[in-house]
Amino acid sequence: MVDIIYGKAVAERIRADxxxxxxxxxxxxxxxxLATVLMSDDPASETYVSMKQRDCEEVGIESIHVEIDxxxxxxxxxxxIDELNDDHEVHGIxxxxxxxxxxxxxxxxxxxxxxxxxxxFHPENVGMLVAGHPRFKPxxxxxxxxxxxxxxVDPEGKDVVIVGRSNIVGKPLANLLVQKADGGNATxxxxxxxxxxxAAKTRNADVVVAACGVPELVDGSMLSDGVTVIDVGVNRVDxxxxxxxxxxxxxxxxxxxxxxxxxxxxxxxxxxMTRAMLLYNTVKAAGIQEEIEVELP
Ligand SMILES: NC(=O)c1ccc[n+]([C@@H]2O[C@H](COP(=O)([O-])OP(=O)(O)OC[C@H]3O[C@@H](n4cnc5c(N)ncnc54)[C@H](OP(=O)(O)O)[C@@H]3O)[C@@H](O)[C@H]2O)c1
Numbered sequence: 001m002v003d004i005i006y007g008k009a010v011a012e013r014i015r016a017d018x019x020x021x022x023x024x025x026x027x028x029x030x031x032x033x034l035a036t037v038l039m040s041d042d043p044a045s046e047t048y049v050s051m052k053q054r055d056c057e058e059v060g061i062e063s064i065h066v067e068i069d070x071x072x073x074x075x076x077x078x079x080x081i082d083e084l085n086d087d088h089e090v091h092g093i094x095x096x097x098x099x100x101x102x103x104x105x106x107x108x109x110x111x112x113x114x115x116x117x118x119x120x121f122h123p124e125n126v127g128m129l130v131a132g133h134p135r136f137k138p139x140x141x142x143x144x145x146x147x148x149x150x151x152x153v154d155p156e157g158k159d160v161v162i163v164g165r166s167n168i169v170g171k172p173l174a175n176l177l178v179q180k181a182d183g184g185n186a187t188x189x190x191x192x193x194x195x196x197x198x199a200a201k202t203r204n205a206d207v208v209v210a211a212c213g214v215p216e217l218v219d220g221s222m223l224s225d226g227v228t229v230i231d232v233g234v235n236r237v238d239x240x241x242x243x244x245x246x247x248x249x250x251x252x253x254x255x256x257x258x259x260x261x262x263x264x265x266x267x268x269x270x271x272x273m274t275r276a277m278l279l280y281n282t283v284k285a286a287g288i289q290e291e292i293e294v295e296l297p
Contacts, residue, residue, distance in 0.1 A: 092118030143273025220255030
């Protein structure tokens with residue numbers, strides 16, 4: 001019988017536990033604050049940012065939102081980040097990606113104070129992660145690690161295949177799972193678009209994490225019996241629905257679940273975890289900056 005790993009329920013538990021950490025901070029006179037910066041008129045980006053704001057409000061994190069005209073000069077964004085870096089009520093800063101082409105996205109990541117880097121993408125935080133003592137774990141990989149834990153899948157000694165090598169999912173996840181630490185100790189293979197014979201790799205895995213942005217790329221024929229499947233993908237595909245589309249993952253769920261012992265659904269799997277781990281990083285950032293010890297879930 002396959003175990004469907006409902007990230008939504010796990011995320012709700014984490015958010016509830018974070019409530020206790022937020023109370024601790026508030027008892028010390030500190031309300032954690034997350035600033036979201038949007039320099040885009042892409043509806044998907046607008047939706048992501050408003051979901052993050054709502055999440056903050058629900059758990060008692062102060063949400064500060066800055067919108068910048070996508071046609072404004074890049075300096076407006078850099079100046080905004082400087083101001084937020086100096087604002088003591090802001091503990092976490094998130095610039096919604098992608099930014100317009102005339103903005104240097106790497107400069108944006110470097111401009112954020114590394115102790116306020118709620119996404120965990122600042123080079124200093126990436127370095128700390130790779131070195132094995134992460135300050136902020138990037139939200140999606142951290143969410144995947146928590147999901148494995150919730151399903152009692154200990155990566156230690158397991159062969160994990162990650163399909164995708166992006167800086168926001170594949171690479172940081174590989175670094176997390178390979179660490180000599182709880183929730184790590186896996187043997188990790190990272191695949192990408194130039195991988196020869198992807199199916200041969202995934203068939204040898206105990207755990208497959210699909211994060212390639214290709215709808216239903218991984219199907220049951222590419223998996224071995226008893227595998228754990230984590231589907232990070234979120235893809236809109238045309239469908240005969242009211243909205244004219246439906247969301248599918250990077251895994252073909254129906255055939256994959258015939259092979260898997262545990263599998264995440266899309267939606268309701270990794271997505272809610274990403275959102276919960278952003279709140280986690282904001283609370284952690286507040287603790288670091290205010291030098292208050294907070295217990296984190
Ligand atoms: N649920 C969430 O919270 C969440 C968060 C972030 C992302 N996502 C979703 O996760 C997916 C991946 O996101 P991302 O930002 O990591 O994507 P990305 O930056 O586009 O990276 C995709 C990766 O997949 C690889 N790839 C593409 N086609 C492949 C193929 N046919 N075989 C093997 N590898 C292939 C690419 O290889 P190359 O490097 O060779 O190009 C690249 O490394 C997307 O569906 C995205 O929407 C979900």
